[in-house]
Amino acid sequence: MFKKSLGVAALLALSSSPVLAHRFWIIPSTSVLSGENAWVSFDAAISNNLFFANHVAAPLQSLIATGPDGKAVEVQNGKEGKIRTTFDIELTKPGTYKVASVRSMLSAQWKEGEETKRWRGPAAEFAKQNLKGKPELKVFENQTRVETVVTSGEPSNEVLKPTGKGLELVVDKNHPNDLFAGEKASFGLALNGKAAPNVKITVVKGDDRYRNEPGETEVTTNENGIFEVSFSEPGRYWLNATLESEAGEFEGVPMGSRVSYTTTFEVLPE
Amino acid sequence: MNKKTLLALLTMLASPTGFAGEVKLTIEIPRLEVAEYHRPYVASWIQAPDGTVVKNLSVWYDTDMKDAEGEKWLKDIRQWWRKSGRSLKMPVDGVSGPTKPVGTHTSTVPVKVFDPAALPAGDYEVVVEASREVGGREMLRLPFKWDGHAAVDTATQGKTELGKIKFTITP
DSSP, X not given: OOOOOHHHHHHHXXXXXXXXXXXXXXXXXXXXXXXXXXXXXXXXXXESBTTBOOSEEOXXXXXXXXXXXXXXXXXXXXEEOSSOEEEEEEEOSSEEEEEEEEEEEEEEEEEETTEEEXXXXXXXXXXXXXXXXXXXXXXXXXXXXXXXXXXXXXXXXXXXXXXXXXXXXXXXXXXXXXXXXXXXXXEEEEETTEEOTTOEEEEEESOGGGOSSOOEEEEEOOTTSEEEEEOSSOEEEEEEEEEEEEEEEETTEEEEEEEEEEEEEEXXXX | OOHHHHHHHHHHHHGXXXXXXXXXXXXXXXXXXXXXXXOOEEEEEEEOTTSOEEEEEEEEEOOOSGGGGGGGGGGGSHHHHHHTGGGSOSSOTTTEEEOOOSEEEEEEOOTTTOOGXXXXXEEEEEEEEEEOTXXXXXXXXXXXXXXXXXXXXXXXXXXXXXXXXXXXXXX
């Protein structure tokens, strides 16, 4: 059904449509660290199973690491494989570090007979595609943020301050590197820097390869953009929120907006 | 001023200079028949009913490794790390020390580490948490009541990583 060129596969993953099970994730070797100059190794991929690489590697170039002081941290030993990207960062000071892939791009979809065709790329290149007039043509502005955080010593909140662009996790009562089974965690979600109410959030525990049911939990942010998740089991979790809306027109073509946020975190046994 | 208030005042005045009795903590590290054995990292502390740490009593970790490499595994004493370890600068005088071999280790807790005279009356727990490299983890709780003067004598038995644990306050 799909022509599996790398580009198409990556686009499918990024569109975050519920029909498509591909999930983008960045997972650290460990998220809670002690001692000085700790190293963390990350795996990043777009896959069907959490957290097993089985589809497409995450684009290494899109990955940016930020330290507890808000300054960029060097992404080291990076390698983009066929189905998995891997890299390291060194935690030279205490606090919370963030690794994120933040991308905005234009995509388009249209019909050619029964088939849905897709394109994605920079907005400036849309005109060159000569897509105008194609049946059911619609463009989307996609804003995706995929991230994870790790902490050396005491957790800090500097890197978790929203940048004001797209959907972002906001610290409420809990820190994503301080989660334990049997406890309830409360976080906030922001859209363009403002509390995002009534947004559906999907939380999935990793290792879904070893169970038959998908095991998805859905929660919705309240009027203040706050949501709560209870963790009955320790493990690694994946969290996603995607907002779709109409966004007027782009070069005369009807446009939709897709904004998504994805993160992963560890829940430790008590 | 009545007699009772005077007494309370005197107790308060006396507390900074410390407690005349003795606080003892016994931690048994059991012998384990495993292919690869490393001495466990062990932390003990006193906590309030809401789980907040009142005092750290001891932290045993690998203090001999170069470049403080032993601190890398402190986070594996998970609850201790979360509650207080991660906000401490190691080593902590009178509290931290090297890992201990298999056996029963009884130590007197110095007044500078924990002074019962300064502990408000109430319900508390002594918590002992052990974590072993290529091994397991166990956490034990010993509830006790402190009224300011009555002796405390409490003990429990671990199942895997810890043996007998005993805590006493002898006024």
